Amino acid sequence: MNPVADRRHTDTAYVARLIGLACLGWATIYADRTALYPLLDIIGQEFSLSSTQAGAITSAYFLSYVTAQVPFGLLGDRVGFKRVLVSTYLVAGLALLAVGTLAASYGSLVPFVALYGLAAGAFHPMAFGLTLRTVPQRLRGTSTAIINAGMSVGLVLGLGLAGPVYLALGSWRVVFALLAVPTLLVAVLAWLTVHPLPASRPGTLPVLGLLRNRSLLCIYLANHCSLYAFWTIVVWGPSFFQSERGVGLSTAGLYTATIAASGVPACLAIGRLSDRWSRKKLSLALFPPTIVTxxxxxxxxxxxxxxxxxxxxxxxGKLAWESVGVAWSVDHILASKPDAMGAGLALFGTIGMSSGITAPLVGGWIRDQSGSLAGAFYLAAxxxxxxxxxLWVPRDVAKPREPRTGPSTCPHPISAPQGN
Structure with missing residues (x-):
């Protein structure tokens, strides 16, 4: 690899811009996604939907989101992460604009939401693939935590602003038309900011090999369980507060967004701690109190x-633990199949986010059958x-001693960019 080009892609300022862009991208995706949840009852009333049918709107998003991750992860490994990132984010912005301007019926809303989910599904493997190939192992947890902080920001914006904007303007469609603007801007920023790198082109299909890795598979499945609980709270929390706790529409989303108030500092602190301590022990310490909540x-x-x-x-919960889970997965991917970063991260996202398909549907079904969402939260626990x-199954990967000369030092042979 050209050492000059290598330094260019691991320059401190560039790495900071790359992490900032990934953080902004997550903030936008989460704002786009979570703005829907406080409006589910409003949309359901307009189209005369049952709770199960309303939940199916979000399930359509997650079904396409999950379906897209592995193919786009493999594509990114072969043709370059920047190409896939920019093109899919552009499609996501256009699909969101269609939700806000063309969704005149339930039959048209669901396909547009699904198209947005399909395009947004590429972001997880592309964003983390770009950054975690560049950042040295001793900073993987910290950098992942900074990126994931964007999720918390987007959570607050989506849940907190959807209800007030609807009440002020009288249309749920306007919410999504407005959100399409920053989404399209992120695509432009990615095109201007990200350096194109040569693709790694793994010789064989790596998915089966990754799934045979028992440590990776258990981390992936634990992430599924964590995200099932998260989506149960985020998707049905606003409706739960409105219908069962008497909270108004303008504040129900803000109640759920309270998660982010503690999630951001916890994510940053725990991500940094995972770089210094055992990722396994930290994970085992986080799950029991999450069950209690x-x-x-x-x-x-x-x-x-x-x-x-x-x-x-x-x-x-999820916002605090996910940075540990991503960094732990990357440790194992680099130790076993370092040329399959995109596919490995896509599997983390695919298996985890498949919970977004089932959680809205199961929560809606429990509500239809029992008249309450309480059972959905018990199931999540x-x-x-x-x-x-x-989480008792995966092992920790030894953290090598690394010379602290800045991000340009790449002690692991794949910590330096090998193809995006």
């Missing part, structure tokens, strides 16, 4: 208790327990 979520009634439970969940058991 899910059990408490269904039972609390006072406003103070609801906020306290949401803050507690933010400190130990049970799945978190299964995730906790899975």
């Amino acid at each position: 899910l059990l408490a979520f269904a039972g609390v009634r006072s406003q103070a208790a609801m906020i306290a439970v949401l803050l507690a969940y933010g400190m130990v 049970v799945l978190l327990g299964a995730g906790f058991l899975l």
